[in-house]
Amino acid sequence: MWIVITLFAAGCQSVRTAYQNSLSREAGFLHATMSRSLxxxxxxxxxxxxxxxxxxxxxxxxxxxxxxxxxxxxxxxIIATYLMLRVFQSGSFTQGTLLAKTEAVQAALIGLPLLHYTLTVGAWLGVFLGVLGALVMSVKWKDLKQVHKDTSLIFGLASGFFFAVTSVTASMASHTLSGSIITGAGVTLWYVLALQSVILCCIQIIRSRDMLAPFRRSLGLSMKVGVLSSLGSIAWFTAFSLANPAVVKTLGQIEVLGTLYYSKVRFKEKLSKQQWIGGAMIMASIVLVATSTIK
Incomplete structure (x- = not known):
């Protein structure tokens, strides 16, 4: 069941991220980050x-x-989304999305002591292969000696870390509730979005000195981002409550297919052989994880 839910979540996120990239260009990082929650x-x-x-x-x-x-x-x-949008500006749509995918292995490492999940050897291989594939697609190997100065890489990896924290804490919060797992995931998601809306709307109102600022800019595109984000988040949070977040996020890297499509067709970005190789590695990681079982 969690596999189907994760695939649905990845599909929604792929389209939402593309819209959010466009929204950040039209209305700025803050509004684009806020729109997904509000x-x-x-x-x-x-x-x-x-x-x-x-x-x-x-x-x-x-x-x-x-x-x-x-x-x-x-x-x-909030922090993870903001950092990812920053990578879109300093790097590219493909690079920002794929560097955030390093969250899978980071979620596995964070989740070990906090969630007490264990993975099979095949699942671990899949997680690491997926992250390696994301790095292969993102890192400019000719500039490897200067990689520590690449702000896109730093922001992208930091985004992956905070997305990993999001995944693990979403699972933890859902499991603190007694009752239906599905309702528990829904309650967690509702509270998260409500808190994010309050924080980000307050920041936007204070900065603009306009009470209606969250509703004045790119309303149609903001609604598209919000609807797709809510559908994806419902699926993500439900999957996190049913399975190991690290495995969920690794399978969710099938979103890379959507990333490649939008990168090439919508944003007119050229894809190198290195990026295609990395994409193939990510697809292989998805097969490993999907065919492995959680102990």
């Missing part, structure tokens, strides 16, 4: 209501752990 919240609210009637409600822990972990998740995702 404009996605109504649909997630409706989804949560459906979960309540079908699967029942959940009980929050009395120790406040849910609020702490879910808040870390929300802030981490």
């Amino acid at each position: 404009y996605g919240l109504p649909l997630v609210s409706l989804y949560l209501l459906v979960c309540y009637f079908i699967f029942g409600w959940v009980t929050l822990p009395i120790n406040g752990l849910f609020w702490l972990v879910a808040s870390i998740c929300a802030v981490s995702q």
Whole structure:
């Protein structure tokens, strides 16, 4: 079940990231980051209501752990999205998206002590092969000696780290709730988006000194980003609650196919042989992970 949900999430994210790249060029990084949460919240609210009637409600822990972990998740995702959009500006659409894919191995390492998941040998190979493929596609090998000065690479890897924290904490927050796993994932997602909306809207209003600033710029494109983001997030958070986030994110790298399409067709970027080789490595990693089992 989690495999189908993850594939759906990856498809939504691929299209949303392309729209978000366009939105960042039109309305700026802050608005593009904010749009995925604010404009996605109504649909997630409706989804949560459906979960309540079908699967029942959940009980929050009395120790406040849910609020702490879910808040870390929300802030981490804001930082990760912002950094990825910065890479789009300093690098390219392909590079920004693919460097963020290093989150898979980072999620595996972060999740080991926090989630107590273990992976099969095949799954570990798939995770590392996927990350290596992303690096092969992104790093300019002729400038390898100066790679530490490449801001695109630094921002991209940092984005991957914060996306990894997002994945792990989303899983942790969902599992602190007692009741339906599906509803628990929905509650976590709703809180994360609500907190992100409040934080980012406040920043945008303060900077612009306009109470309606979040709704004045590129409304149509913002709504597209929000709807696609909410659909993808519903699927991601549900998959995180059902399986190891590292494996979910590795399988989700099938999004690379969409990245290559949008890079070449929508943004008119040229793809090198190195990028195609890296893409093939990522596809191989997806096969390894999909055919491996979690202990």
